[in-house]
Structures are given as C-alpha cells and as structure tokens.
Amino acid sequence: MKKTAAMLSVLFAAAIFLAACGGTELKQPGSSRSPDTLRLVGDDPNTLDPALVTDAGSAFFVEEIFGGLLGLAPKNKAPQDALCYQDVCLIADIAEKIPEPALNSDGTASYVFKIRPNVYFHSGRQARAEDVKYSLERAADPRTGSSTAELYLSDIVGVMDKYRGRANEVKGVKVISEFSLEITTDALKPHFLWKLSYPTAFVVDKNQVTSNPRGWQETPNGTGPFRLTEFERGYKIVLEANERYHLGVAAIKRLHFNLAAGSVLTMYENNEVDVSGIGLADIERVRDPRGSLNREFIESSSMDTFYIGFNVKQAPFDDVKLRQALALAIDKETLVRVVLKDVATAAYTVLPPGMPGYREDYKPIIYNLARAKQLLSESGYWPNVPRITLWVPGSGATAGGAIEAIVAMWKDGLGLDVEIKQVEFGSFMQDLKRQRYGAFTMGWIADYPDPEDFLDLKFYSAKSPANNESRYANYAVDSLLDQARIEQDAAKRVTLYQKAEDIILAEVPWIPLYHSKHIYVVKPYVRNFMVSSMVVPFLRFVELR
Template sequence: MRMLLALMVLLAGLACSPAAEVALGDPTPAVGPVGVIESLAEETGGGVFRRMGSDPPTIDPHLTTDTSSAEVVVEVFSGLVSFSTDLRLVPELAERWEISPDGLVYTFYLRQNARFHDGKPVTAYDFEWSLNRAVDPKTASPVVETYLGDIVGVVDVIRGRASRIRGVEVLDDYTLRLTIDAPKAYFLAKLTYPTAYVLDRENVESGGPQWADTPNGTGPFRLAEYRVGERLVLERNDLFYREPARLKRVVMHLAGGQSMAMYENDELDITGVSLFDLDRVLDPNEPLNKDLVVAAPSFSISYVGFNVNQPPFDDRNFRRALAFAVNKPLIADEVMAGQVVPAYGILPPGMPGYNPDLVGLRFDPELARRLLAESKYADPATRPPIKLTIPGTGGSVSLD
C-alpha cells in the first residue's frame, strides 16, 4: 500500500514582536505518519519502505543540530529517555529513573537487555564516556551547553577548567547518576536530544574522524549503506531492546527529482502533495485519489521576524500596523488552498501549552491604518524601504 500525503503541515506567516505576533499554523490531520508506516509494514510484511531524503550533514549525534541529520541519527542511536508520538517523556535505554526530593539528583536504571548493534551490552560506563565526549572541547558540539549545561561540571569542561564532568557518576554497570545545578522541570526533556545519546567508545576511537560512516549504534535501525548524493539505507536492528521495527529496510533517495513523478513511477512509497498537484489528486475520478491521506501536524510555526533595532521596525506602532494589515485567513484559504490555518500565537496545535482560546492579533485594516498614521514612519516619502529576502527552490516555487 502506497500513500500520498496532503501537505496539511505547510506553515507561513508574519511575526512582529512579543506584543504583535501573527503566523499561519496547521489544522488537525485525519491520519498521521505512524498510521502510514504501520499500513506499509503490514502490507509489505516488514519489507522495504522507499522515500525521498537529503544528505545528513552529520551522523554524529553529538554534532547534530539539523533535521536532516536527526531523522537518521534518531533511528541509529538512542539515549536515556525519549518522547512518545504524543510528546510524553518515556523510558528509552533507561527503563526507569528516580529524582531526589530536592530535584538535583537523577538516578537512571538502564535496561539490562540493551545492546549495541554488534551485540555488546550498553552500560552506565558507556554513558559516562559518551557524555564526557560530547562536552569535550575537541568534539566541538555547537549545542552541548544548551542541552547538557545543567549538569554540574559541564560548563567547567567546556571552558577548559576541568577534564571530566563532576555531575556524572557510575554507581554500577547499569546505574547512572546525574547531578544538576538547580531544580529544573525540563531537564529530562533536554536528554531526549541527540547530544545526550550513548556511543560505542571502541567504535568512535578505532574509526577515527570517519567513525560515523560505520556507526555501532543502539537504535531500531542500523546504517547499512550510505552513498553521498545517491541513497541511504537503514536496516532493522533485530537486537533492539524494545519491539523490533516492523519495516525490514528504509531506503532514502538522495539524488533529488520530482517526487510526485517518482511516486507515479513506483519508485517511492510515499510523497507529499504540492499545491501544484493538489487539485488533481483531490479529484475522486483521479486514480491517485485513493492513495491520499492527510499528513500529521508538524510542531512548528513559520513566520517573518523583524529586527526591532532597524528602521522602520524600531517603531512599535509600525510593527503592529503590519500585523493587523495581514489577512491571514485569505492567505490560508486562497494562496495556500486551505492547507494551513491562521495561528495567533507561537505554539501550533498539538504542542504542549497550546491555547486554542488565544485571541491574538486579527486582521483589522482600519486599525492598521490608524497605527501606521500614529507611527513615526507615517510619511511614505521618508519611510525606509523594506526588503524581504526569502529562500526558495525551483521545486516549490508555488509555495515560496
């Protein structure tokens, strides 16, 4: 069973300032990617899933900062905890944990059935080495202080004042203790980021600078093949400590191309539907219509941000005038063909903390005119020009 995903996750909009933010968000989908993968796995009996992809800048978890890398890294490696599909913190390599009454000490009890891809057991010593490797200035992780900086001693190592993290302790082979500098409710969530993932020391040290070309991870898939600019293949890890993946193999095509044409030529099992093709696939008489499902929401907001230190955006009334002048419902319905909905806050639907009752700044052309008249840039003759530069690709001109 192959699937077309209607791009209900497209987001666009305008953000003005903390006092004036507008954007376009996405509606709640009818069917999500998890259902798509399950259907494919059932139909193919754990066969091959083919999709488009892009070359990951890195497969080293401790250097990962982008989604192209992360979508491979999270399948090949893992950490102490992770998020479920409904964004709940769940056990990963740690089967459980305890938090001290003062909120400073976290004790993790590792799964004793966890193995690296080559069959070696995963121990607390592996995590100790991995965390110290992540914060080592020689590793040069660009985000390590953000995600691990709460652990006592991490900043000292990053700044070159110490060689080991004081707040990381091994109690026994399967028990790890982390001490943080202050109680923080979000600390566990930070550990879901690849910076905190465990690595196989022998794999890293023996492999040299190119060790990630043959990674010995702990995730549900192992890297079977990677040819830059051509394809990347993930194969199921049958030693996975949780339920093994239902797909035997995932093939990511990296050479580019027109994904809809490749789907119609049976080269892909799934593809998004651009606005260019949407009317065609929505036609009940179109054979592709039977493959159409709605994509799950992406937890993001796209927006245009203002540099409030640069004229004319240094004037609050001018920023608010622009916000009230944007007809987001019109953009959502006419320009984006109903594939997005206006958003009036920084959190999209489905994200913890999302407030469906938030009013925000709605389209109000009369108020926009009044605010513009009250700003110091009311006179168009003296108003600084506004130049908007956006990225775009030939394959998505209609969306840019």
C-alpha cells in the first residue's frame, strides 16, 4: 500500500479502483472523452495529509500530489542510478541523488541529501531543506496523530522521542544548508532508504499547514507531478499536470476521477471511463478469449496479503488452540477457486508472492477439519465458546461472498455461530486502532520490497496497538526481528525473517486468506498504464494516443 487496505466485498485488487463495481446507476460527472484527460474511478480519500495516510486509496492520490526526498517508479521508467527490485525502483525525487551512508563511531549511520534547486511547490514557492525537516518533525509530532511515523520514520535518531512527547525536535534530522540536510539512523539498516518513499516522509508546505491547520487538505500544496484543482467529496477529483515538475512534466494534462461511479465496467463499455476494474460477476466473460473485452484485459500479481486478524489479548482469541482451529477449518483452495473465481491465490504465509523470503510451497496450516475439531475441543473455551463477531470494513448490502463462505465453513465444520458486522472504512480504521475488535478482516499491501514491511511492522511487540492490531507479542520473534533489522547479508536476513514467520504462523495472530491480483481493462488508446505489484505512482507516464 502502500498501506492497509480493506478487504473488498467485490474483489479486484488494482489499487486505484476502490469504488464498488456494482450498485445503483448514478449521474456520472465528466463522462465525455477529452484527448488530454484520463478518466478513472476512485473513492473519497480518507485523508490527503501524507502524515496520516494508512490506506491504499488515500496513498494513490497523495503520491501524485506530493513527493519526498525519495520516491518510487516503474522499472522501465526509472533512471540508471535507481535501486530496483523486480518491477519497482527507488529513485531520487526532490533529492538530487540517493546518498551513500556514512558509518559513525557510535554505530549510527548518516545520509546527506542535497535538494534539487528546481523543486517548487504548486504555489510557486521553492522547496528547501528546512521544508523537509519541518515535514518529518510534523509527522513525528504526537499532535499530528500519525500512526505511520512509528512505522516508517522510527529508524531516524530522535523520532520516537518526538513521537512520545519527550523532545521538541528530531535529533537525527539536521539542516546543513539551504539545500542540504543530514538524516541519521540508529544503525545501518538495508531497508531504511526505501521507507523514505512512503507518504509519511513526504514534504508539505509549512506556510499552508500552519495558516490553515484544519482546511489545508482541501487544496493541498505539494511538489508532486499533479496538482489538485477540483475536489467535490462523493462526486469527483480533478488533478492537473504540474508544469514545473522537476522530474519532467506529465505526458497527460489532466486526471479526472469519478467518485460517484455506479457500474464501472458498464461505464467502460459505454466509453465513459478509460480504465475499469473487473468484479466477480464479470470476470468470466472478460477472460473469455472470444469476448470483445478480452483484448483489453490485463491480469497481474499484487504483493499483498488479505487476512483475518485476531486481538490475541481479547477473549476468546487469547486461546491459541481456538485460533488454530479457526484457521484449519477454512478451505482456502475452494474459497479462491469457487467463490473468488481465481482472482486471487490462496495464502498460507504472511509474506506475499514476490517478496524476498516468500515460500511458495510452504503451507504450515492447511485445511484439516478433523484436526480443527480436535483443537477446538482442547481449547479453554470448549464447550461454551462465546459468540464470535467478525468485523468487516464496508457498507454494502452484504460483506461479500468470501467472508460469508468463511463464516459458513466455521458454522458447518465447527458448529460456531459467527456474526458479521460491517463498519464504514474510516470508522473501522479508527476503531481498529483503539482495539475495539477481537476478530477483523484486513489486507496489507507492500510499501517496499523487504520482509520487514510485513513482519516487523505488524508483529513486533513494541509497536503500538495502532499498528500491531493483533497485540501479538513473542520474545523469540522480537529477537529474530531485532537481528534481521540490522543484518547486512541478504540471505541471512531472509533466513531470520522466515524463522520469525514460522513462529507467527504457528501462533495464528493472523489467518492469511489470499493474495490478490490486479484485474482490469484498459482502452487501446491509453499507453503506459502500469499497475505494479505495489502502489507505485505512474500516472505521469500515461499517454493518450
């Protein structure tokens, strides 16, 4: 995600398509085609504040409007000095280049970033090193309320002191000159630079934020390839190319996002949008090579894991045997084949396909109903298991076929009654951080290609409940994660992470369900439309022919 992402009741995983594929037809804003406008669908972002982004929908817009020292780009569009993994590259954004670390005598590591002199906010003000320092310290300020600063900035010396209210500034961020600054981390960590590509590290305009602290997000002033020109909640968002963008002006002039979409594929077939995700009701006809849409159909992998999570401090989920029983009672292969129609692959690990350390043939917990019944009978809650509530983000008529199928498996296989409760996504995220759910559905999408992004960020015991929603704690796991965080040998790091994952999977704070796929159709005149395995900003490269 860069981000946590809700499990969609109508599943298609392209990150930009967060509006449901079905529903009541609505009046469509801006449906006529223009040669310089790409027409897309989307959903209202939960936030346009980079420091507060936790979901893929918000991140998609924020990454086009803002930028930071470093960023991401598709491999086929990245400069030669980029650091690449598969189809994704880490690139210098407002920094002139990706710096090399300098090791200090106390074990810390320092990076000197030089800011490009041609970086300007959309308002025309030149960006400077002081803007970077302000933005990083603002993200770490407890008054900002960022849960992601703990995840993506905590390697920087002094961030957690600021985050916990023990310091007024971040000691590890120093302005050297008008266009250079030094960032010092608590150790040399292989993944650190990649984390600076997450929105929490993006640069905001101090003048705008301080002058209008509550309303600045309505007209955000970033340094990214597009600027926000129109935003009507529930209706539309319009982004226009930043004519002074320091990495090159976008090939397309305007992006029009319909936030009030009804049946998106119908709109696509009526030439009202240029790209559409595919819902389960339409996947078979789109995959049919005889169909008219098949020539425009694209299917690719997504580096994500959708799961059922448990707060292991809440009854009855504080019983590991009950959690194991619930996991063993889910027939994931049938789930993805019959219910999800192969728009996903069954997940048996926390790490998704494509992530270093992923093991395709490693399946420690597979469907075994007899074993599930035995474990349930051995749990401390048998035979009086409390009624279970499964909390699901969403507001549709149903929670979706996948969730309903899982609940039916628990009922038929284990005799457990499970109530499904849906909550609007923004409220769901807030309540989840406040530990109000014992069992919940979620997804985690890779922010950067390192196992730390999944295992350390979500299961290290010292992480706050806002991030370690399962409240999971295991000393052996913590020790392995501590070692992996600073291990410089790539193979040894992977081994350490796999050992940690083995313990996590055995104790079941998560039940991994499936890894999704990007499934969508694109009009033939749309060129360079790329959806990466992670959420990577790419719309500046799109062309209309």
